[in-house]
Amino acid sequence: MAIIELKHVHYAYGVGTSFEKQALNNISFSVDPGDFLAIVGHTGSGKSTLIRHLNGLLRPDSGQVFIHGKDLWSQMKDRRSVRFQIGLVFQYPETQLFEDTVGKDIAFGPKNMGLNEQEVKQRVQEALAFVGLDASYLERNPFRLSGGEMRRVAIAGVLAMRPSVLVLDEPTAGLDFDGRALILQQLEQFRIKSGAAIILVTHNMDDIAEHAQRVIVLHEGRMVLSGTTASVFSEADILKQCGLDVPQITRVLIKLKERGLPVRTDAITLEAAEREILKLFREGG
Amino acid sequence: MSVLIDMSKVYFQYLRNQSDNQWLLSDINLSIEKGEFVAILGANGSGKSTLAKHFNALLVPSDGKVQINGMDTREEQNKLQIRQTVGMIFQNPDNQLISTIIEEDVAFAPENLGLPPEEIHQRVDWALNAVDMSAYRLHTPFKLSGGQKQRIAIAGVLAMRPQCIIMDEPTSMLDPSGRASVLRTIHRLNTTFGITIVLITHHLEEAAQAQRILVMDRGRIVMDDPPESIFSQFELLHQLNLGIPPITLLTKRLQRHGIDLPANTMTADKCADAIIAMLEAHHGNH
Numbered sequence: 001m002a003i004i005e006l007k008h009v010h011y012a013y014g015v016g017t018s019f020e021k022q023a024l025n026n027i028s029f030s031v032d033p034g035d036f037l038a039i040v041g042h043t044g045s046g047k048s049t050l051i052r053h054l055n056g057l058l059r060p061d062s063g064q065v066f067i068h069g070k071d072l073w074s075q076m077k078d079r080r081s082v083r084f085q086i087g088l089v090f091q092y093p094e095t096q097l098f099e100d101t102v103g104k105d106i107a108f109g110p111k112n113m114g115l116n117e118q119e120v121k122q123r124v125q126e127a128l129a130f131v132g133l134d135a136s137y138l139e140r141n142p143f144r145l146s147g148g149e150m151r152r153v154a155i156a157g158v159l160a161m162r163p164s165v166l167v168l169d170e171p172t173a174g175l176d177f178d179g180r181a182l183i184l185q186q187l188e189q190f191r192i193k194s195g196a197a198i199i200l201v202t203h204n205m206d207d208i209a210e211h212a213q214r215v216i217v218l219h220e221g222r223m224v225l226s227g228t229t230a231s232v233f234s235e236a237d238i239l240k241q242c243g244l245d246v247p248q249i250t251r252v253l254i255k256l257k258e259r260g261l262p263v264r265t266d267a268i269t270l271e272a273a274e275r276e277i278l279k280l281f282r283e284g285g
Numbered sequence: 286m287s288v289l290i291d292m293s294k295v296y297f298q299y300l301r302n303q304s305d306n307q308w309l310l311s312d313i314n315l316s317i318e319k320g321e322f323v324a325i326l327g328a329n330g331s332g333k334s335t336l337a338k339h340f341n342a343l344l345v346p347s348d349g350k351v352q353i354n355g356m357d358t359r360e361e362q363n364k365l366q367i368r369q370t371v372g373m374i375f376q377n378p379d380n381q382l383i384s385t386i387i388e389e390d391v392a393f394a395p396e397n398l399g400l401p402p403e404e405i406h407q408r409v410d411w412a413l414n415a416v417d418m419s420a421y422r423l424h425t426p427f428k429l430s431g432g433q434k435q436r437i438a439i440a441g442v443l444a445m446r447p448q449c450i451i452m453d454e455p456t457s458m459l460d461p462s463g464r465a466s467v468l469r470t471i472h473r474l475n476t477t478f479g480i481t482i483v484l485i486t487h488h489l490e491e492a493a494q495a496q497r498i499l500v501m502d503r504g505r506i507v508m509d510d511p512p513e514s515i516f517s518q519f520e521l522l523h524q525l526n527l528g529i530p531p532i533t534l535l536t537k538r539l540q541r542h543g544i545d546l547p548a549n550t551m552t553a554d555k556c557a558d559a560i561i562a563m564l565e566a567h568h569g570n571h
């Protein structure tokens with residue numbers, strides 16, 4: 001059964017004011033255990049608004065959100081517990097940090113879940129290692145960290161709850177190269193080991209090409225594309241209209257094709273692109 | 286040319302009298318000329334933002350000296366003028382947005398400069414237009430998406446039109462077209478208005494557009510060279526945790542098959558051009 005299912009979700013901000021904004025328009029999709037889904041769209045297209053619906057932070061104006069088959073707003077009494085199952089890492093990590101040490105901050109979720117001290121401690125250590133920080137950070141003040149360090153702490157805090165769906169809003173923005181690779185690899189590991197689903201909001205097409213199985217493209221609050229990663233990236237024109245792009249590797253192939261060379265343009269990995277280009281050299285023009 | 290930012294033997298730590306390995310900046314000697322476009326690269330926690338905060342006197346050195354246009358940043362009476370000379374776009378826009386209406390927010394700095402209302406009005410129009418946010422001028426900045434906030438923070442500094450703009454990861458939350466447009470704006474500010482630009486970024490492709498790149502590692506400046514020379518040192522980039530762009534990886538893979546593409550190919554367009562040139566040479570030989 002799907003962990004999360006959205007049916008015809010609509011949402012507007014500032015209804016009845018002159019700033020009324022229809023942020024989501026008829027959004028339907030579902031997420032199964034073990035899925036790795038990416039959500040993309042230009043600035044202001046509705047991505048952050050959408051993911052706030054997944055754990056009950058926002059309530060749809062119309063349409064439904066189902067968690068494990070139950071309607072979040074009419075069939076679930078304990079909506080708070082949904083926040084432990086569906087962990088959300090916000091776009092700006094500072095908005096998520098509030099304790100005076102990194103250790104307490106990461107422990108907050110597990111503690112609230114009622115876990116015993118030993119278990120909490122273990123989860124904190126695990127989560128810290130997961131994001132590539134050593135134990136010396138535990139006693140530090142989270143507000144006196146660099147931007148990338150703060151983001152890592154925010155991710156660790158959500159991870160420590162071991163949610164069954166992990167939703168991350170631009171988790172790799174501000175991370176250095178190793179940090180980005182590490183976090184994405186770890187998410188992949190976590191997904192495979194625990195069977196959790198990962199939902200990633202990102203502007204980085206290269207990250208998506210490497211990790212996501214499916215992609216949803218939002219444009220002005222509507223879902224304009226949805227499908228496997230390769231199929232979505234084969235729609236270069238639509239992506240461009242939405243202010244987005246294909247992975248850089250794919251762009252090389254598209255350029256070659258535009259110049260009349262016989263290459264497939266649906267390659268999104270280094271291996272596949274390499275193969276296509278080598279073929280050109282072997283086949284002869 | 287004349288020097289805008291001058292740092293000599295700068296050391297910094299938040300708490301004084303800690304052990305020597307606690308320096309967040311160490312032995313920084315740096316001079317940036319008026320009109321330069323400099324990018325700063327470095328791993329998380331390497332000291333990029335800490336260095337940048339020394340450029341407009343938000344932080345002052347624990348030891349050594351920082352001068353902006355010859356003004357010592359430690360002198361209290363210089364601070365106002367230094368902040369008007371060097372504008373800063375912070376890593377998180379929330380730290381920067383103050384007014385409840387966007388156009389007031391963008392007008393804040395020019396008003397503080399005491400400019401005439403007509404001029405203020407023009408600058409606000411121009412700045413909002415430059416970041417493609419004119420439609421939002423009467424909205425409140427606190428109810429915007431992440432990328433929209435980032436654009437407003439950029440507009441606020443553009444409207445001030447200082448001699449130097451420091452941008453701390455200004456495109457981290459922007460979509461590909463938004464990023465491209467901010468970079469175009471940066472170029473225009475640099476070439477048309479002669480504004481000195483310091484761009485902190487984790488994107489090598491963005492840094493590649495600067496004239497000069499500084500690389501930081503654990504509080505020190507370990508490289509200071511033009512992009513071409515930095516990007517030809519793969520091993521070092523790797524060691525410093527800066528990564529290698531996907532196009533460069535593709536180039537390396539093809540080189541292993543005897544396809545001799547130039548080493549510093551960084552963009553998809555250049556890569557495709559180089560491949561086509563190689564193909565022509567290759568097939569020409571048969």
Ligand SMILES: Nc1ncnc2c1ncn2[C@@H]1O[C@H](COP(=O)(O)OP(=O)(O)OP(=O)(O)O)[C@@H](O)[C@H]1O
Nearest residue numbers: 013043044045046047048049428429430431432433
């Ligand atoms: N609290 C709010 N009140 C009113 N309008 C809002 C609010 N938050 C967002 N909006 C508007 O709703 C639209 C969707 O915003 P959202 O934050 O979901 O975009 P996003 O896709 O996450 O963008 P980004 O990539 O910039 O983070 C935007 O036009 C935004 O201005």
Ligand SMILES: Nc1ncnc2c1ncn2[C@@H]1O[C@H](COP(=O)(O)OP(=O)(O)OP(=O)(O)O)[C@@H](O)[C@H]1O
Nearest residue numbers: 144145146147148149299329330331332333334335
């Ligand atoms: N207010 C503070 N008090 C104490 N230490 C701090 C403070 N702010 C940052 N630091 C520490 O100083 C070091 C350098 O931080 P800085 O913010 O300059 O890094 P950065 O290169 O900008 O990193 P990032 O890419 O993550 O933004 C980090 O190890 C960080 O933990």
Ligand SMILES: [Mg+2]
Nearest residue numbers: 048091430431
């Ligand atoms: Mg957002």
Ligand SMILES: [Mg+2]
Nearest residue numbers: 146147333334
């Ligand atoms: Mg920083």
